[in-house]
Amino acid sequence: xxxxxxxxxxxxxxxxxxxxxxxxxxxxxxxxxxxxxxxxxxxxxxxxxxxxxxxxxxxxxxxxxxxxxxxxxxxxxxxxxxxxxxxxxxxxxxxxxxxxxxxxxxxxxxxxxxxxxxxx
Numbered sequence: 001x002x003x004x005x006x007x008x009x010x011x012x013x014x015x016x017x018x019x020x021x022x023x024x025x026x027x028x029x030x031x032x033x034x035x036x037x038x039x040x041x042x043x044x045x046x047x048x049x050x051x052x053x054x055x056x057x058x059x060x061x062x063x064x065x066x067x068x069x070x071x072x073x074x075x076x077x078x079x080x081x082x083x084x085x086x087x088x089x090x091x092x093x094x095x096x097x098x099x100x101x102x103x104x105x106x107x108x109x110x111x112x113x114x115x116x117x118x119x120x
Contacts, residue, residue, distance in 0.1 A: 003053065010036060010057050014064065033061050033072070034113065038105045041080055042098055051080050068120040075112035079105040 017032035037054050058072040083105050090097065 006040060006053065014061065018065070033057075034075075034106065034109050037072075037076055038079065038102055038109060041083060041105065042102050051077075054080070067117075071116055071120060072113060074116055075109045078112045079109040082108055 013032050013036045021032060037057060040057075041050050041054055043050070054076050055073055058076045059069075061067070062069060062072050083101055086101050086104070
């Protein structure tokens with residue numbers, strides 16, 4: 001997938017996450033963004049380029065929502081580090097292991113963002 005298409009999906013996700021989903025479904029405002037960042041990292045298969053793009057997107061979301069710096073970037077780096085470690089020890093190429101590692105990344109990202117929000 002091209003980088004510009006990922007950016008377009010990201011902007012659409014930010015719109016849905018900031019306006020549509022909290023109003024209609026009562027989701028927390030970073031729910032879709034966290035899912036998008038985790039799926040993007042899984043798509044790039046533990047690639048450094050995916051991590052850089054994810055950090056840029058997390059920084060843009062922090063700036064857009066007025067969050068303190070590090071509220072989403074630090075959990076992204078923590079969950080990506082766990083994914084990189086899982087990828088070293090296990091051969092994550094099948095769909096089941098990818099889905100399982102994505103669920104682990106999502107839980108780590110969600111809990112770390114909640115913890116960092118309380119700390120900052």
